[in-house]
Amino acid sequence: MALHPDRTSPNPRPSAANANATAIDANVPVDVDAHVPVDVDAHVQIGVDAEGRVTHWNAAAERLTGRLAADVRGRSLASLLGPAGPGGQAQLAAIVESSDDAIVSKTLDGIVTSWNRGAQRIFGYTAEEMIGQPMTSIFPADRYDEEPQILARIARGEKVEHFETVRRRKDGSLVHVSATISPMRDETGRIVGASKIARDITERIQAERTIWLxxxxxxxxQLPNRRQFQERLKQELARARRSHKRVAVLFVDLDRFKEVNDTLGHQAGDALLQEAARRIQASVREIDIVARLGGDEFTVVLPDLDAADAAAEIARRLNASLFEPFELGDVPVHISGSIGFALFPEDGESTDELLQHADLAMYASKQHGRNQARHYHQALETAARQRVTLIADLRRAIAQDELWLAYQPIVRLSDGGVDHHEVLLRWDHPERGPMPPETLVALAEEAGLMLLLGDWIFDQAVDQLARWRDEAGDRPARLALNVSSIQLRAEPAYFGRWLDRLAERGLEPDLLVFDVAEPSLAAHAEALVPVLDRLRQAGLRVAIDDFGSGRTSMVQLQRMGAETIKIDHSFLRGIEHDAQVLALCEGLVELAHKLGLRVIAEGVETATQRAVLEAIGCDLGQGHLFAAPSRNGQCVSHPDGPALSRTLHA
Ligand SMILES: Nc1nc2c(ncn2[C@@H]2O[C@H](COP(=O)(O)OP(=O)(O)OP(=O)(O)O)[C@@H](O)[C@H]2O)c(=O)[nH]1
Incomplete structure (x- = not known):
């Protein structure tokens, strides 16, 4: 053991009055800051090697103890710290007494024979209370096993170094100590007991614990985080390899959690996450590991599974518990969870692979309607890989103008004139051919490209409007743009730029109709009402697409200030021969008119359909009967565009 640097050299020469404050470096296996009354003008320095034998003994130590360095070098410090003897040994005993560390000794049977003031400070017991008692009286019950092992090593002449453990104080509290225990020999070298130097490391352990936490x-x-989850999953996998048991990894993602934050605030969101954590924990066994990966994502490890079905059963239980309303203040909040799970060893061997596969299965749950649990299977990975490639292709397609817009006229059933056009997005994928617009939009939404794509569509559409205006020399027919709820929930600056662009091109805002699909509107109704209100005030118009496929009530439609509803084309299929469908459409048209809404029927393909629609008072039609979507649409002016029959050149 190296000697400490001289820590006390700057101190003034000790006087009789402050002699007690003289600092002495006594190098023992753990540091001892000893303050000892001496009347020598020097620092005592003692070096001890790993065996507890004296390596260094300076002149001050010689003067203090009356022992020459040559005599003590190589001897065990413990033996020099024996019962207080005349002269120097009494001084050494004083060093021991004044140490902040516990310096104690015991017999080979573990009975305490000496107990310094440091030990009293650390453990709370006085020397009188401890001497003659077994050392184990300060051991917590779960540490009793340590003593026979320590004593056995001491008896073999071994030293136990820097042994970190826990002891119990007199007041019952626990104290963390680092102890070095050395054999104590008599003058003949026979081992007669053990000396122990223990330092209170509770503060350090607590600081380490804080850092660990x-x-x-x-x-x-307060759940394990991602890092601890990975560590513990790794341990469980190692155990499962040995025991040939299954382990399941569940990936739980709350559904539409963002809305809780958006509508009730971040604090309510936090409270929901805490309650969700509690419910997940309460739904699994004690041995299972529940962790929060971040955001609204949780993971569960189910070790020791006998059957694969058990994972599905627990996942179902989790779904049910998350589906229960959350009480966050006045109103109960309803959410759900999408779960995916993967099993070790069949679905993956490593922590990363299992987590990734559980995540893929969770994604499939989201895609198939949420609030469910799915087991990973190989096809999900293939689909995920294709999706990643497709997203990269879509990015390129947007950047390189590989997309194009088609325009389909929407026709007044009364006179066949074009009322406006719907803008339809097209993508001819170089390898896959034409991509269905729904796939394209879903992909863009998933990849976070919807705002970018929306901007691209808007820019192209505005160019087209300007071209038509220039060709017609008049105000062109309106364009209906499909706008997703992601766009509607974007920063106000998003549409602010659109309005600026329209103004730059000298186009009126009311030339644009925002077609918003009913299901997405219904999902975000409350948040979108003020947004749609602002847009209408800026002059834009609003139409509700796919009406009948969501759950928006007529009252909500009115609050949204929609001007038009579009009946979903699925209704059209039955309108010619199904009296109930016909009655439904008729009622819908009548109600819409009463609320001041115009009705568009989409997917009109036959003359009979057109006739029936006209007969029930439907205002507008769109479909191949009138015109297929085309790259250029028709240049028509608004509102009294020429009859379609005269203008069609698509
Ligand atoms: N209150 C709160 N919100 C958080 C915390 N960490 C992340 N979030 C939010 O959690 C939301 C997670 O959103 P997503 O999982 O992407 O969205 P979602 O609404 O749940 O949608 P789906 O998962 O598609 O159903 C984001 O809006 C984050 O801002 C948190 O510690 N507290």
């Missing part, structure tokens, strides 16, 4: 525990839910 920060690195491993999620502060909001």
């Amino acid at each position: 920060q690195a491993n525990v999620d502060t909001l839910t």
Whole structure:
């Protein structure tokens, strides 16, 4: 052991009055800051090697103890710290007494024979209370096993170094100590007991624990975080390899959690996450590991599974518990969870692979309607890979103008004139051919490209409007743009730029109709009412697409200020021969008219359909009967465009 640097050299020469404050470096296996009354003008320095034998003994130590360095070098410090003897040994005993560390000795049977003031400070017991008692009286019950092992090593002449453990104080609290225990020999070298130097390391252990908690525990839910989850999953997999048991990894993602934050605030969102964590934990066994990966994502490890079905059963239980309303203040909040799970060893061997596969299965749950659990299977991975490629292709397609717009006229059933056009997005994928617009939009939404794509569509559509205006020399027919709820929930600046662009091109805002699909509107109704209101005030118009496929009530439609509803084309199929469908459409048209809404029927393909629609008072039609979508649409002016029959050149 190296000697400490001289820590006390700057101190003034000790006087009789402050002699007690003289600092002495006594190098023992753990540091001892000893303050000892001496009347020598020097620092005592003692070096001890790993065996506890004296390596260095300076002149001050010689003067203090009356022992020459040559005599003590190589001897065990413990033996020099024996019962207080005359002269120097008494001084050494004083060093021991004044140490902040516990310096104690015991017999080979573990009975305490000496107990310094440091030990009293750390453990709370006085020397009188401890001497003659077994050392184990300060051991917590779960540490009793340590003593026979320590004593056996001491008896063999071994030293136990820097042994970190826990002891119990007199007041019952626990204290963390680092102890070095050395054999104590008599003058003949026979081992007669053990000396122990123990330092209170509770503060250090607590600081380490704080650092560990920060690195491993999620502060909001107190669950293990991603890092600890991975570590513990790794351990469980190692155990499962040995025991040939199954392990399931569940990936749980809350559905539409963002809306809770958006509508009730972040604090309510936090409270929901805490409650969700509690419910997940309550739905699994004690041995299962629940972790929060981040955001609204949780993972569960189910070790020791006998059957694969057990994972599905627990996932179902989790779904049910998350489906229960959350009480966050006045109103109950309803959410759900999408779950995916993967099993070790059949679905993956490593932590990463299992987590990734559970995540893929969770994604499939989301895609198939949420609030369900799915087991990973190989095809999901293939689909995911294709999706990643397709998203990259879509990025390129937007950047390189591989997309194009088609325009389909929407016709007044009364006179066949074009009322406006719907803008339809087209993508001829170089390898896959034409991509269905729904796939394209879903992909863009998933990849976070919807705003970018929306901007691209808007820019092209505005160019087209300007071209038609220039060709017609008049105000062109309106364009209906499909706008997703992601766009409607974007920053106000998003549409602000659109309005600026229209103004730059000298186009009126009311030339644009925002077609919003009813299901997405219904899902975000409350948040979107003020947005649609602002847009209408800026002059834009609103139409509700796919009416009948969501759950929007007529009252909500009115609040949204929609001017038009479009009946979903699925209704049209039955209108010619199904009296109930006909009655439904008729009622819908009548109600819409009463609310001041115009009705568009989409997917009109036959003259009979057109006749029936006209007969029930439907205002507008769109479909191949009138015109297929085309690259250029028709240049018509609004509102009294020429009859379609005269203008069609698509
Ligand atoms: N309150 C709260 N919100 C968080 C915290 N961490 C992340 N979030 C939010 O959680 C939301 C997670 O959103 P997503 O999972 O993408 O969206 P979602 O609404 O759940 O939609 P789906 O998962 O598609 O059903 C984001 O809006 C984050 O801002 C948190 O510690 N507290």
